[in-house]
Amino acid sequence: MTRRPQPSDDRPTARDYLGLARDLFDLSWRRSRRLTTGSLLTQLLSLGTVAATALCLRAAIDAAVAGDSGTAVAAALGAAAVYAVTAVLSDLGSNIKGLLVDQVGVLDLNASINRELALLDGVEHVERSDFLDRAMIVRGAPWHIANGFWSGVGALFSVLQLGLSLLLLGSVSPLLLLLLPAAAVPLWFDRRGQLENSRAETEAAEAVRLNQHLFETVSGAAPAKEVRVAGAGEELTRRQAAVWAQAARRRFRAQLAAAAWRVSGWALFTLGFVAALGLVIHRTATGHGAPGDVVLALTVAATLRGSVQSAVARSTDAVAAQRFIDPYLWLRRYTADQRASRTGELAPPPRLTEGIVFDRVSYEYPGTDRLALAELSFTIPAGTVVAVVGEYGSGKTTLVKLLNRFYRPDSGRITVDGTDLADFDAAHWHARTSAAFQDFGRYHTVFAETVGLGDLPHLADRERIAEAVGEAEATGFVARLPDGLDTQLGRELGGVDLSEGQWQKTALARATMRRDPLLFVLDEPTASLDAPSEQEIFQRQMARARELAARTGAITVIVSHRFSTVTGADLILVLAGGRLVEIGSHRELLAERGRYAELYGIQATAYAGP
């Protein structure tokens, strides 16, 4: 199997930006042809307004000097009309842009980003800090991205307008073209400043996340209890303030640098502007050029500052959006790489006949330098109940995640009835698995739905839900809920909160909704339960495992710290430091007198008491 895709940290290329611009234009066009055309049209018309005003004024002055008052008045009226149209176009343009950005950003792009993130394969991405940093920025970004695009389009028109103005100035004296670099300086300097801000935001993202986490630790209902008992409130608050101060310092430094860039840019432009005016006045004083030329040059040069300002403002908006756009492009590349590296299209078999084989499987978490699983090789025959045991951090959950296709092995392969697990379509494989994880979800919905989610086609199947609740030994507490299966969960939503054990039983019920899984995973399914509940649940789930084995040849994988609960498994895998150190049945492993026998002995003595 190939190594997982690694999105590069290279900055986005011009091609990436152009690709995004095309997609955003498509979204705008699909959302509203009328608004998109209106926006482009108003900007196109605005393009010629400065030139038209200047040309009308020059014609008016030259006609007046030549004594042609009719032409002079007509040209002056023309200048006034163009001026009025300019104001209307500017208002209309910004209203249309606002509408378009709201609709595309809030409705279309938001949905498309959520969809892309939700449909990502596996869970590796949500455990990577580089992914989480970008996802946090992108979550609030759709409006800014759409606004950035339309500001970019606006900036393009502003630059064209500037070019037109400079062409007119050049017709008076080519020397006035030197205003072009002077006009470009504030744009370029401003961009440098914004890049500083954007870099600071990305660098501060981790601190912002840590601050949020510390805030939740101090104020969240569950962790707050431990914080109070430990008396750690003061220390956590101090850390939170320190983290926040660190982020604020980084941002402040970036803002100072951005301000310095901006001031320098404007200072250079002003120097150029003053020099250009001096030149025009000198030319007129020495008898070169008509009076109309002077008015034209003055009009254009005077509006040049406004034009540059609007070009700067629009490109500032567009560049400011870069701090949202760059992480978004990174995520797009990540999802595209992931889609491209998806190999599987096959559907899993209706039932297992041979079983699952691990062939020299190794896996290392991104950003670590230690194998979580090293060269694992073993066979689980179809219809088997297999227990995975081992000490904390030995790799049990990682093994289960690989079986669920949340990660891909870095080397080696996992086969299911002879077919590489990677060759199955991930969604199809997931549809043939059931799992209760130790870090189970707590969904704040109506109770029946929170269980029904385990098998979407049966979301409203009350009979099956009630059966699943029974399988998880949860019937008793559900009957005591105010509205039974219809009870709303989650205090924030006006519902009830469940105890840790009740949440775990709910997750277990959810995991038993599917009737024909090929793989049934129970990762510490009773960690939050008392000993009698644990025993009852293990007995019931063992019976269910046998039923599934008979129905689909399903393999049940149980991860447990409590060795006494897994003695009935057909096969026990003993992991230590990511390696498989022993394999066999309970009886065989006891006879081996190895690691399993030692740990089993320690636990048996501990539970028997002194």
Ligand SMILES: Nc1ncnc2c1ncn2[C@@H]1O[C@H](COP(=O)(O)OP(=O)(O)OP(=O)(O)O)[C@@H](O)[C@H]1O
């Ligand atoms: N998301 C992750 N990123 C980096 N390292 C991880 C991640 N999850 C687990 N690890 C590391 O991989 C190793 C195996 O972890 P794993 O959760 O599989 O062990 P486990 O046997 O299930 O532990 P436990 O009994 O505590 O649940 C550990 O060293 C752990 O620190």
